[in-house]
Amino acid sequence: MPTLAPLTDTAMPWAQAHATARAAAGPLPAIRVPVAEAAGQILAGPIRAAVTAPGFDTAAMDGYAVAGPGPWQVVGRVLAGRPAHPRPLRPGDAVEIATGARVPAGTGAVVPYEDCHRDGGTVSGARTARTHIRRAGEDAAPGDLLVPAGRPVTAAAVAAAAQVGVEEVLVRPRPGVGLLITGDEVVLRGRPGPGQVRDVFTPLVTAVTARAGGEVQASRRIGDDPDLLREAIDASPAAVLVVTGSSSAGAADHLRTVLHQRSATWHVDGVACRPGHPQTLARTPGGTWIVGLPGNPYAGLVAALTLLEPLLATLAGRRRQPLPVAPVTGEAATLPRAARVVPVETGPDGARIVPGARSASLRAAATADALAVLGPGWSPGGAAPLLHLP
Template identity: 50%
Template structure:
């Protein structure tokens, strides 16, 4: 596998928006595969879907009631329900036919009058002159040959439904990238009560949630000590398209990832981002084309890095269109970071804005656990100004 170039990038303390753009610019992985529409939920379409049948495929009733022609009263001369054969003859003036929603409208029909507007006695229907036709025309939703879902769209329930309506049973999708997490740190434990000097591992849930939301598959994790040889072994052992490494991201004696990846022949596209928290985060690539996302060991800083680099990277690999930015007014006290952006947890209010949650710290998830989103606060931001929001997974 050949390493994929994303462009010439300055890797030193990259601006937050530029770093996110680098992760978003990664091309989709692998050749498209065909899957049944019912099995495609959450995947990204690799090719446009073109309708093979029109919707509706014929002129049909939009309401339960009576199909009528001319002025009333109308004599009922037949009945037609959804899925049944059409009325075998054309309606004449003064005639009507009982009809169900979705049934083929008889030839000659001027309008369908809903049941609740009709009075029926001895097969004679009376009603006020109709003001609406309640008839759907063939192809009014989409004709044969129209694109009903585009490449890059995520297959939601609605997308799957419209694809099925269009007569298509299988679709081309981009394969899901797999994600493996390597947790580093001599102090990290995964269960039980920590003793002095130990901490509980807190990155797995965040990485798994971001991976799933972005369209990837969380394949699992390993936990290792602060040993560069072990780290290299784990990086070489996993076949996952994306390897996330928590910890080992800064410049301390126990932070080995930079040197290990470089020693393996890999490269760094991003080595530090101008933000607080989360500035030691990075994005690299192995010589065989796998991606490495470096997350700071502090849990909230790690989540920030996951939102900044991991989620857009996995989404891009999964072939999804870039997510639309959510921007809302943000109120509260924040000390902006003059050299980049500050990321703070916020709650959404009922006035269409967001409110800063006080007490956020890089090493704690307590504040963000109460949040709806993380606000990206630019250096020139003032209380009440608009900021970009990243929804908490």
């Protein structure tokens, strides 16, 4: 069994580290974007109607617009997008009408096709309490609140905004993320050769970033060289820079040294959890957030959900939500002063530990729904917070 590096004195309790990452930053400054490009972002200002909706009385069904009691004489036809009927209807008149078409003045109701019978130029049928007319302004008047600030822009919100004439909305931008994959042994594509390993962090960080509302803008691999790492950090334009595989204290781990040389402000310097202890959160004097992930894949996943996702969620303007908590069953070796993070399958009765989790392997996590954070006092059946997997 490999020897685990001891937890450092600066290691922060897991719950505190997760909360620190959520609270360390503030939302990015708002920007104005076309409403069609805003889906998935968080509103920094409300969406208010720009025009009346509907803009005119419109048919809600295919059928006949009628005036007065029946039977009615058909005096015309109106289709959606076509010119309106040239004169108001008089009692006894009917105009064949399509859904979405402008209702003629004087119309008392639209009688659907299925509720009437036509014989030549005469239509008969029974009017009901429903008029099947959408009146002008019944959905919105100019200035009406459609979606308040702080809410995500859903597909329905995009369509509704377009419906009331909104062209642009004020949103929090997606945080830009840069990814630095360190390690002389890492290859980005193809089958690894002797002594090499395949990059797993590009897809992992991309998925976590997307769920948190961010966007990976650049990804590159650099060798285990402190000068290369320093240059890459200094040159990164991203709001958040994720560095993988250089956050521990080994001979090839240079992130902590470089950040100290750059007088970075440390928010998290190690987390009291297994796996994933050597994870870091710092900010450079230039304002770049640095998230250091351990190089072992499962440990890196734990760290990404512990620090990266909550940081990005705050930058993206997302509301803070408490983590779900569920009873967890199965076997896991707890730690006296740290949390054990295990993959679990979730169900209606709680969560069950997926066996076989190891720091360097993602096999168990690949079949899991979430990670459970088991505190020192956990025992089978006890409750634990869950980190759902993207």
